[in-house]
Amino acid sequence: MSGAVLIVVLVVVFFLAFCLLHRYGDLRRQQRMVLLGTLVSWYLCFLIVFVLPLDVSTTIYKQCVLDNAHNPAAAAVAVTPTRNSSSLYPTDSVCEKPWSYIPDGVLPVFWRVVYWTSQFLTWLLLPFMQSYARSGAFSIVGRTKTALVENAIYYGTYLLIFISLLISVAAHPQWRLTWTDFQTIGITAANTWGLFLLVLLLGYGLVEIPRSYWLSSLHAHSLAKAYFKVAKMAIEKAAAEENLADVMEEVSVVHVSVKYNHSLRKCVDTILTKCPADYQEEMGRDVERPSEEETVLPSKRGLVQLHKKVISAVQRCRQTQVQWSMLLEEVFHLEDVAKSRSSPTRLFIHSCSAAQRHSWIRSFLYTPKIEWYWECVFRQVLYRLLAALLCFLSVAVVWSECTFFSTRPVLSLFAFFIQMAEKQHNYICIEGVCFVTVLFLCVCVYSTVFRIRVFNYYYLAPHHQTDAYSLQFSGMLFCRLTPPLCLNFLGLIHMDSAVSHQDRIQTSYTSIMGSMNLLPFISNGFYIYYPMLVLLLCSATLYNLGSRCLNLLGIHQYVTNDDLTADLVDEGKELIRRERRKQRKAEDAGNRRWVSNERYGATGRSRAGYTEIKDEQEEDTMAEAKEGDMSFTWGETQPEEQQRSLLPK
Numbered sequence: 001m002s003g004a005v006l007i008v009v010l011v012v013v014f015f016l017a018f019c020l021l022h023r024y025g026d027l028r029r030q031q032r033m034v035l036l037g038t039l040v041s042w043y044l045c046f047l048i049v050f051v052l053p054l055d056v057s058t059t060i061y062k063q064c065v066l067d068n069a070h071n072p073a074a075a076a077v078a079v080t081p082t083r084n085s086s087s088l089y090p091t092d093s094v095c096e097k098p099w100s101y102i103p104d105g106v107l108p109v110f111w112r113v114v115y116w117t118s119q120f121l122t123w124l125l126l127p128f129m130q131s132y133a134r135s136g137a138f139s140i141v142g143r144t145k146t147a148l149v150e151n152a153i154y155y156g157t158y159l160l161i162f163i164s165l166l167i168s169v170a171a172h173p174q175w176r177l178t179w180t181d182f183q184t185i186g187i188t189a190a191n192t193w194g195l196f197l198l199v200l201l202l203g204y205g206l207v208e209i210p211r212s213y214w215l216s217s218l219h220a221h222s223l224a225k226a227y228f229k230v231a232k233m234a235i236e237k238a239a240a241e242e243n244l245a246d247v248m249e250e251v252s253v254v255h256v257s258v259k260y261n262h263s264l265r266k267c268v269d270t271i272l273t274k275c276p277a278d279y280q281e282e283m284g285r286d287v288e289r290p291s292e293e294e295t296v297l298p299s300k301r302g303l304v305q306l307h308k309k310v311i312s313a314v315q316r317c318r319q320t321q322v323q324w325s326m327l328l329e330e331v332f333h334l335e336d337v338a339k340s341r342s343s344p345t346r347l348f349i350h351s352c353s354a355a356q357r358h359s360w361i362r363s364f365l366y367t368p369k370i371e372w373y374w375e376c377v378f379r380q381v382l383y384r385l386l387a388a389l390l391c392f393l394s395v396a397v398v399w400s401e402c403t404f405f406s407t408r409p410v411l412s413l414f415a416f417f418i419q420m421a422e423k424q425h426n427y428i429c430i431e432g433v434c435f436v437t438v439l440f441l442c443v444c445v446y447s448t449v450f451r452i453r454v455f456n457y458y459y460l461a462p463h464h465q466t467d468a469y470s471l472q473f474s475g476m477l478f479c480r481l482t483p484p485l486c487l488n489f490l491g492l493i494h495m496d497s498a499v500s501h502q503d504r505i506q507t508s509y510t511s512i513m514g515s516m517n518l519l520p521f522i523s524n525g526f527y528i529y530y531p532m533l534v535l536l537l538c539s540a541t542l543y544n545l546g547s548r549c550l551n552l553l554g555i556h557q558y559v560t561n562d563d564l565t566a567d568l569v570d571e572g573k574e575l576i577r578r579e580r581r582k583q584r585k586a587e588d589a590g591n592r593r594w595v596s597n598e599r600y601g602a603t604g605r606s607r608a609g610y611t612e613i614k615d616e617q618e619e620d621t622m623a624e625a626k627e628g629d630m631s632f633t634w635g636e637t638q639p640e641e642q643q644r645s646l647l648p649k
Contacts, residue, residue, distance in 0.1 A: 005100040006110075009050050017043040024466040034133065034468040037126055041475030044118045045482045049442060052486055052509060053434035055107055056418075056495060057098045057427040059507045064095035064425070066505060098427035107508035115483060115512055119190060122479035127151045130472045136308030138267050161189040187513050192526065194484035198445060199530060201481075203537020205444030206394040208451065214387035217380040219337060226331045227572030228565060233327055234575055237320040240313075247313040248279045250306060254298055255283050267303045274310050276317075315467050322465040331576055341376045348372040351580075393440050397492075398538055401531040404492045407502060415494040438489050445481055446474075487513065488531065 021027070021039050131147035166185055215221050251271055258268045272280060298306070332351060340348045348371040396413045403411035410416050414437055421429040450460055458470045486509065490496040496510055497503070 003102055003106055005054065006051070006102055006106065009054070010047070013046045013050050014043055017046055021471075022464075023462050024460050024464070025471055026464040030468050030471075031133070033129065034472060037121065037129055038471040038475045041118065041121050041126065041479050044114050044121075045478040047114055048118075048482050048486055048509075049438050050435070051107075051110070052438060052489075052507075053431040054100045054102060055111075055507045055509050056434050056490075056493070057100060057430050058102050058107070059495065059505055060418075060422050060430060061095060061098050061101060061427070063505045064422075068094050096425045096427075100427070100431065108511060111509050111512045118479040118483070122476045123155075123190075126472050126476040126479075130469055130476070133468055133472070134308065134311055136304040136306070136311065138270055138304070138307070142304070157193070161193060184513070190480075191484040191487060191513070194481050195488065195527070195530065198481055198484055198488065199534050200537065201445045201448040202397075202441065203534045204451075204541050205448040206397060206534070207538050207541040209444055209447065210387050210390035210394055213383050213390060217383040217387070219334070219341070219380075223331075223334045223338060224569050226327070226334055227569045227576065229327055230331060230572035230575050231568040233320065233324055234571075237324050240317045240320040244276075244313045244317045247306075247309050248275060251275060251279075251310060252283055254303070254306065257297060262297075264298070264300065264303060267300070267307070271303065271307050271310055274307070274314060276314060315469065318465075319459055319461070319467065322461045322463075323459065326461065326463075328576075328579055331572075332580075335576070337375050340372055343372065346372050348375060390440075393437075394444075394538075397437075397441070398535055400492045401534050404494070404531075405528045407494060410494070412492050412494065414489075414492045418493045418495075434489075434493070437492075438486060441485055441489060442482070445485060446478065449477060450474075488527075491527065 017039055020042065021035065025035060025038065027035060128147045128151060131150040132143050135143040135146040137143045137146050215225075254268055255272065258264050272283065275283070336349065336351050339351070343349060347368040349368070400412040400414050404415065406412070410419065414433065417433050418430055421427075421433070450458060458473050460466050460470060460474060487496065490507065490510060494502060495504070495507055497506060
């Protein structure tokens with residue numbers, strides 16, 4: 001196969017990264033530089049995950065050839081000579097070449113390009129682009145200056161680790177620093193920072209991902225948690241809309257006070273372009289301008305801060321609206337599942353007509369009966385089997401992280417599987433174990449970042465609804481965590497000599513990292529003992545200590561057998577009832593409008609419109625009367641004496 005497999009992987013991974021970017025990002029509206037930077041960062045990280053198993057199998061083959069070359073007697077015994085076989089090259093028969101073998105000299109160049117490009121993106125370009133996009137300055141120079149100042153903490157953290165490692169190496173009298181040593185120190189500093197964050201995120205994901213699939217098979221738990229999310233999201237959505245209204249009020253005041261012939265008018269017009277369309281129309285109407293004595297002109301710095309507040313408020317409001325609509329669809333679907341489970345006809349019933357609008361291919365294949373069996377029977381069984389499999393992988397990872405330093409005997413489960421497959425020259429099994437393990441580690445780490453959203457600041461929303469800041473953050477995080485994650489995985493399977501201290505051929509990926517023995521307190525201390533902390537973090541996640549601490553701090557998390565959780569679940573049910581009523585009114589209005597057009601034409605439209613408005617007013621009056629009788633959890637009813645005082649005398 002030679003290098004054809006590598007070329008196929010390069011093409012397939014590119015289309016995978018592009019499809020994911022198309023799903024989460026808006027290719028038409030977002031800036032080209034943002035999309036390009038995100039695509040390249042995702043592509044490089046996915047390449048590391050897909051190509052690393054090929055590197056491991058190629059290295060194992062080279063090690064087999066080297067061992068048989070040093071021990072020709074064993075190779076001669078292993079090979080049974082025949083009339084047509086040649087005994088000059090016994091290693092070709094003993095060591096079977098893998099189907100995905102990559103020629104010498106290709107992978108070292110490949111890994112250098114991938115690694116250094118990803119490091120340039122994650123430490124320099126993407127943080128700069130993030131701050132540049134959110135800057136409130138009105139010129140390129142001002143945005144550049146703001147981006148450099150805001151990213152000083154990132155550069156300072158990385159520089160501090162690098163300088164500390166450099167001083168520790170330079171202080172040793174026997175070491176002489178070369179350019180290769182400088183590169184090794186820089187790579188070690190980046191990997192040390194990444195491993196520190198990696199273990200913290202991994203300890204949460206190893207427990208939460210299997211548990212989330214198991215709890216998803218419990219329909220009652222999924223519905224209660226969805227109600228909780230609705231109540232919580234309603235608070236965040238209301239706060240975001242209120243914040244946006246306050247910011248728009250400030251913009252309106254500035255729009256009125258700054259005249260069109262003023263030097264700051266261009267800055268005000270730039271701010272207006274970032275406002276939502278309805279606010280722009282409202283501000284564009286004729287308003288009474290204050291007199292010159294009452295006018296307080298803003299400063300250039302004040303307009304910069306206002307511009308930044310507008311960008312942040314609009315982005316936050318759009319995020320909450322997208323999350324709200326997606327959450328409503330999820331809750332409506334879960335309620336439909338709950339109603340369909342008791343259906344005697346075993347047909348899945350949708351409560352709204354919008355959920356039934358599918359393509360004719362899906363409608364033909366995914367019939368209501370098939371949908372009922374999938375949603376009410378097979379999904380639960382599949383999720384439980386998947387949860388059991390993921391639980392086994394989590395236990396294997398935790399055990400291997402605590403025992404991978406032991407080479408005799410081999411206690412790491414992944415190293416044991418790889419060595420057993422190596423003896424049988426089963427390269428497909430080797431690559432499969434490597435790919436599944438690395439992919440599982442990546443999912444545990446990356447999903448944790450977007451699960452633990454304290455203020456929902458970073459959010460990957462499908463259907464092209466992810467903002468530019470979240471896209472850049474995801475690309476920056478992937479590039480920053482993938483190299484140390486893969487290096488940690490190579491330590492788990494005893495393919496990293498800096499940790500296992502074995503005399504073996506190094507993988508091409510490890511060779512670009514340099515010799516970690518240059519910093520023994522890192523290779524013999526931090527890289528070996530720090531991953532054991534994952535056991536403590538998994539125990540804390542298992543007992544929901546993090547969620548309970550966040551609840552004490554006022555950041556509500558879903559915890560069973562909690563009074564606050566029960567109150568928010570009830571609140572979510574009431575909010576869903578309101579949304580159901582709004583949805584029914586919209587569907588009924590559309591149906592009445594369609595019937596009137598069919599029966600009466602243009603004359604019937606006004607009659608139907610009058611009837612529609614009258615029906616909506618009656619429904620609103622009845623809904624308000626019902627809501628007035630309910631004890632609502634957002635506030636308390638007024639005392640009787642206070643109510644009497646409000647009556648007219």
